[in-house]
Amino acid sequence: MVTRTTADAQGDVVVLLIGMRINRFWAVHQWLPVMLAMLRMLRELEKDPGRGLLSKVLLTESPRSYYVVQYWESKEKLYAYATAPDAFHHKAWALLNRKERNGKLRGRVGIWHETYVVPEGSYEAIYGDMPAYGLAAAHGQVPLEKRGRYARDRFAHRSGKAPAAEKTG
Template identity: 75%
Template sequence: MFSKPIPGRTTAAARGDVVVLLIGMRINHFWGVHHWLPVFLAMPRMLRELSKDPSRGLLGHTLLSGSPRTYYVVQYWESKEKLYAYAKAPDMFHRKAWARLNRAEKKSRQHVGLWHESYVVPEGGYENIYADMPPYGLGKALGVLPIEQRGRSAKERFAHRSRA
């Protein structure tokens, strides 16, 4: 299941704007397992749901841990409109999970914290480099190119513009 490293230096094959969602949870009280475990298990279920239907707009994701208490996902989306549509779709699990959490809000929120940050990063506002890495992050979501196609320096990669 592990990807092999790509020798040398590559950069993400991103074109245009990039939509990034950071979303996570913090376990405030470990003993409240029955409050935070459903939240913890909801994200993998949503990611599986989205991976089965690429038309929903999720391009890729990376699961991360900030500490034994904090877990989050970096997600890359086709557009903010597709991100909004998924969040509000009555037939998708996110809506059901959010409704369940809100019903139990007073008790659950004491045990688990939630957060998200969304960004639309315009072309020219991002750059990246992967050295002897398997596809990762934005490069995994959108594919990679040899570094020479975008520029050897960060300044050159920031200045790159896709051609229409």
């Protein structure tokens, strides 16, 4: 019997895609610190769940391209982490900017990120015989029937929870 589930997300969903591309394999001394910094930030966030990272998935697109899909509690918590002077991100970003200004990274390693706030009713998920993964790992997993058998039903589901932008602090 196939067990089908869906993510138990309520309200808006905040997704950060962040990654790097190795442009010059021989420049290990330039791209390896970037990769290690990302792993260190993820460990820091796992140790302090109050910062707002709910879940992450590490992926590779090719031998030269790596990225992380991150699910956050809110865009406010994501921004707070990104700008917190006590967080490793602050130190890593300052160092990266310095190297970029000095031309040390140019052409050797590329970095990128995209952030999305996905309103409720604009996402849906289905998992067949899967442990909690992706959105379900971030927000929990429920039987498919709870949200609807068809994608249109899951898109139409409303939790009654206010969107993240309307929450008060």
